[in-house]
Amino acid sequence: NLVPNDFFDCLPLKQGTYALISASISGNNIESVHLMSMLKAAFITIMPLYPQNPELALSKLTKHFEQYIKNQLIINCFIGILDPINDNIICSNAGQPNPILYDTKRKASEYINLTSTSLGFNSGLTTSYAKHEISLRHKILVIYSHGAIDSVNNSGEEYGKDRLISTVNEKLNLAPSNPSEEILKKVNEYSLNLPWREDISIITIQTRLK
Numbered sequence: 001n002l003v004p005n006d007f008f009d010c011l012p013l014k015q016g017t018y019a020l021i022s023a024s025i026s027g028n029n030i031e032s033v034h035l036m037s038m039l040k041a042a043f044i045t046i047m048p049l050y051p052q053n054p055e056l057a058l059s060k061l062t063k064h065f066e067q068y069i070k071n072q073l074i075i076n077c078f079i080g081i082l083d084p085i086n087d088n089i090i091c092s093n094a095g096q097p098n099p100i101l102y103d104t105k106r107k108a109s110e111y112i113n114l115t116s117t118s119l120g121f122n123s124g125l126t127t128s129y130a131k132h133e134i135s136l137r138h139k140i141l142v143i144y145s146h147g148a149i150d151s152v153n154n155s156g157e158e159y160g161k162d163r164l165i166s167t168v169n170e171k172l173n174l175a176p177s178n179p180s181e182e183i184l185k186k187v188n189e190y191s192l193n194l195p196w197r198e199d200i201s202i203i204t205i206q207t208r209l210k
Contacts (some may be wrong), residue, residue, distance in 0.1 A: 005032045006145045006201040008038060011047055018082040019047040020089075024145045026074035035073060039065070039157055043184075047079075054079040054092035055129040062094075062119045062196045073117040078143055087137040094119045094130045097149060100165055101134065101144040109142075109168050111161070132176060140179070141205040142168055147198030148183075151191040159190050172204075177206045185194045 005026070010163040011019040021043050025032045042064055043057075050057040057079055065075060076095030083089065095118030102109045105201065114132060144164070151159045164187070180202045187200060 005036065005143060006188060006199040007036055007040065007149070008201055008203055009043060011044060013048060013051050013081070015051055016083075016085060017051065018084070019051075020080040020082055020143075020203075020205070021047075021077065022143050022145065022201060023075065023077040024147075024196055024201070025076075026035075032073070033167045036077070037063070038073065042088070044078075051091065053080055053131065054090060055131040058092050058094050058129040059121065071100070078114075080143075080205075082136075082205065082207070087207045088135050089141060089205065090131065090133050092116075092131055094129055095105055097144060097146055099144070100168050101103060102140040102168060104140060104143065104172075107169070107173050109165050109172070110210070111165065112141075120184050136205065136207045139206075142179075142183070142204045143201075143205065145199060145201040147200035148187055148202055151187055151200065153190055154192060159187055163190070179183065 008022050010124045012020055023039060025039070041172055045062050046057050058077060062079065063183060074095070076091050077093065078096040080089045080091035091114070093114040093116045095116060098111045098114050100109050101112050110178050112134060116129060129130055149159055149164050166182055167186045171186065176182045184200060184202050
């Protein structure tokens with residue numbers, strides 16, 4: 001039986017910030033579910049130790065899950081530290097797709113280049129991860145898993161990056177109350193809810209409504 005292999009979590013930190021994680025694990029089986037549970041627990045334990053350094057948290061996770069990475073399980077992981085007071089997010093990425101940043105004033109979107117490799121992938125488990133700071137003032141950040149762009153229709157054609165950013169513009173221009181749900185509906189319509197499709201996670205982050 002297939003089981004979900006995407007997850008998202010949010011953890012409040014003492015400094016008034018929030019640690020966010022969006023991750024996916026290869027395989028739709030019991031082993032990946034077990035690993036997902038361990039990753040959730042590790043995230044809760046590790047993030048208070050690195051409240052301003054998501055890149056160090058990713059390096060720590062790489063070491064923590066060394067044996068699973070050596071067994072060729074792939075872990076993709078985005079970690080962000082959201083600061084709602086200063087309207088920014090400090091983030092680091094390990095294999096998740098490049099997020100989309102929507103400008104609420106210009107009503108336009110762009111991809112943010114956070115290209116990276118999965119946890120420990122092809123690196124001898126010594127990968128260092130880059131740290132990025134993204135301003136969220138008058139912006140909405142859209143984080144998603146590979147399933148959002150890799151979903152295919154009944155002709156086998158992928159949804160792709162161009163369709164996704166077009167959908168983000170279309171839906172966010174309407175200022176819906178639940179933008180993630182509206183974007184997901186459009187992707188689902190394309191893939192016709194095919195039972196063999198990849199898991200899809202879409203998270204939208206906005207620090208202020210106005």
